[in-house]
Amino acid sequence: MEQNKVIQMQDKEDTKIRNTSEQQVSGESKISVLDFIKKYNSMTSDKAKKTYLQRVVKGDDYYIPYTAKVVYARNILEIANFDKEGNVLYNTSKQFILYVYTLLQMYTLLSIDHMDWVVVFDILNSNNVLDEIINALPKDRNDFEMIYKMVQEDFEKNYRVYQLNTKEIVDAVQSSIMSTIHSVLTQIQNDTKISSFVDSIIAALLANQESNNSESDNQK
Numbered sequence: 001m002e003q004n005k006v007i008q009m010q011d012k013e014d015t016k017i018r019n020t021s022e023q024q025v026s027g028e029s030k031i032s033v034l035d036f037i038k039k040y041n042s043m044t045s046d047k048a049k050k051t052y053l054q055r056v057v058k059g060d061d062y063y064i065p066y067t068a069k070v071v072y073a074r075n076i077l078e079i080a081n082f083d084k085e086g087n088v089l090y091n092t093s094k095q096f097i098l099y100v101y102t103l104l105q106m107y108t109l110l111s112i113d114h115m116d117w118v119v120v121f122d123i124l125n126s127n128n129v130l131d132e133i134i135n136a137l138p139k140d141r142n143d144f145e146m147i148y149k150m151v152q153e154d155f156e157k158n159y160r161v162y163q164l165n166t167k168e169i170v171d172a173v174q175s176s177i178m179s180t181i182h183s184v185l186t187q188i189q190n191d192t193k194i195s196s197f198v199d200s201i202i203a204a205l206l207a208n209q210e211s212n213n214s215e216s217d218n219q220k
Contacts (some may be wrong), residue, residue: 030111073151
């Protein structure tokens with residue numbers, strides 16, 4: 001019982017720490033998507049909306065390390081294109097949604113970590129603010145886009161190589177099986193004892209079939 005209490009306390013602390021880290025990025029508080037939309041839509045002038053939007057987007061000097069960008073890119077491709085069994089099944093629509101969602105995670109203060117990807121996309125897009133956010137992202141976003149394309153090319157190239165290797169293996173196995181069958185048949189044909197045995201079986205089967213046909217005709 002005591003051990004369970006300790007575990008529960010640790011879980012609560014982990015949750016508290018996780019929530020705190022999610023609510024702060026570089027000392028700035030995050031904001032929920034719905035709260036952002038509500039306040040954004042309440043503003044009457046485009047200038048006020050633009051100013052408020054800039055507060056939600058990371059500054060233009062914001063930089064994400066190269067290796068972190070590679071990890072983000074790989075995550076998008078692997079989550080979108082691998083099924084539950086680990087097979088590659090291309091899903092470009094899911095890939096697109098994840099790409100947009102990842103940009104928002106990386107470069108904005110919107111709190112979306114526990115929200116469905118499509119829900120986030122639909123809320124922002126239906127309120128005509130998604131494009132505004134994307135266009136306002138820091139210039140580091142361009143580096144991520146370049147890295148994403150490179151990782152995507154590698155992913156697709158490696159999958160094509162895997163497909164080719166699989167086809168070569170299948171072709172080699174089929175060729176080996178056919179060669180073995182041909183060799184066995186050749187040996188049977190060359191072995192007079194086996195050939196005679198096979199001929200006798202065939203003759204017996206034919207004779208049995210003729211006998212069955214004759215009995216069927218007599219019954220008629």
